[in-house]
Amino acid sequence: MSFRTIDPREIKTQEMHAYMLGAIAPRPIAFVSSIDKDGLVNLSPFSFFNAFGSNPPMVIFSPALRGRDGHTKHTLENVRQVDEVVINIVSYDMVQQMSLASTEYPKGTNEFIKSGFSMQDSVMVKPPRVRESPAQLECKVRQIIQTGVRGGAANLVLCEIVLLHLREDVLGEQGSIDPFKIDQVARLGGNWYSRASRGLFEVPKPLTTLGMGVDRLPEEIRLSKVLTGNDLGLLGNTENLPTQEEISSFTGREDVKKLFDTLGGDSENLTMAVHLAAHHLLEKGQVNEAWNLLLARHQKQ
Ligand SMILES: Cc1cc2nc3c(=O)[nH]c(=O)nc-3n(C[C@H](O)[C@H](O)[C@H](O)COP(=O)(O)O)c2cc1C
Numbered sequence: 001m002s003f004r005t006i007d008p009r010e011i012k013t014q015e016m017h018a019y020m021l022g023a024i025a026p027r028p029i030a031f032v033s034s035i036d037k038d039g040l041v042n043l044s045p046f047s048f049f050n051a052f053g054s055n056p057p058m059v060i061f062s063p064a065l066r067g068r069d070g071h072t073k074h075t076l077e078n079v080r081q082v083d084e085v086v087i088n089i090v091s092y093d094m095v096q097q098m099s100l101a102s103t104e105y106p107k108g109t110n111e112f113i114k115s116g117f118s119m120q121d122s123v124m125v126k127p128p129r130v131r132e133s134p135a136q137l138e139c140k141v142r143q144i145i146q147t148g149v150r151g152g153a154a155n156l157v158l159c160e161i162v163l164l165h166l167r168e169d170v171l172g173e174q175g176s177i178d179p180f181k182i183d184q185v186a187r188l189g190g191n192w193y194s195r196a197s198r199g200l201f202e203v204p205k206p207l208t209t210l211g212m213g214v215d216r217l218p219e220e221i222r223l224s225k226v227l228t229g230n231d232l233g234l235l236g237n238t239e240n241l242p243t244q245e246e247i248s249s250f251t252g253r254e255d256v257k258k259l260f261d262t263l264g265g266d267s268e269n270l271t272m273a274v275h276l277a278a279h280h281l282l283e284k285g286q287v288n289e290a291w292n293l294l295l296a297r298h299q300k301q
Pocket of ligand 1: 029042043044045046047048049062063064065072073074075076098099101102103104105187
């Protein structure tokens with residue numbers, strides 16, 4: 001058996017980071033809500049996260065200094081100002097919106113609004129909880145340990161859970177958490193995630209785009225009875241909508257004309273049918289096609 005042996009001092013930080021993400025996986029995701037001293041809310045995911053003891057119940061997550069330039073993440077700035085967070089567990093039906101929330105929006109942007117999650121008041125701490133999350137951990141930050149000053153250095157945020165909220169529908173008959181019902185996702189290397197109950201899948205990182213956000217989607221899409229949170233997350237992660245030219249050439253296609261003819265029906269039914277067709281496209285990762293279809297419907301109204 002042959003091995004590649006790596007000395008961290010001989011490779012770039014980014015390479016070491018990538019090897020670590022690939023090797024130490026799958027990692028649970030802490031979806032952390034925090035506030036700054038003026039009460040501005042922030043929501044971001046961190047997969048350098050785990051549980052370390054239950055008496056007192058302690059978890060640690062790490063907003064690292066950004067690899068590229070050593071920039072401090074807003075979550076770290078916030079916990080230095082207000083020593084409270086809520087760690088929200090991410091289920092599969094939240095994954096696209098959670099990924100959108102990891103976008104590097106400017107300071108002061110509330111990612112609850114950008115990613116379309118609902119803020120629910122906490123009981124023991126000031127930052128709000130993510131209502132859609134099946135398990136919400138209200139925490140007091142007990143200590144922050146900085147391991148270095150250069151890009152990639154960890155900042156271990158040691159948190160004590162002071163209140164735990166579990167959604168009733170993820171509990172089994174004995175009152176314990178049913179792993180199939182809670183349906184968490186975890187993070188691996190690259191774009192890979194794992195759905196605990198099913199296996200691996202990919203979500204491209206929203207690092208190169210500044211998605212418009214769920215808050216800026218047209219109302220009929222945002223309030224759709226058919227489109228799921230994951231669908232809205234994918235649509236909200238789009239930076240530029242198809243141009244008028246692209247939409248016209250899309251609606252001119254024979255298969256699309258046929259689709260609109262067959263979907264037919266009254267206005268509400270047609271909207272539902274178009275949303276269902278868009279949902280199927282989004283499930284296959286065809287985001288641009290889905291946008292074309294939704295906007296074509298919008299323009300026909
Ligand atoms: C699933 C997932 C896990 C992540 N885990 C970490 C992590 O453990 N540490 C980290 O520094 N950044 C992590 N990131 C990137 C941050 O979420 C991203 O830098 C975010 O913009 C930070 O937001 P903030 O500046 O508002 O705190 C992760 C991103 C995703 C999508």
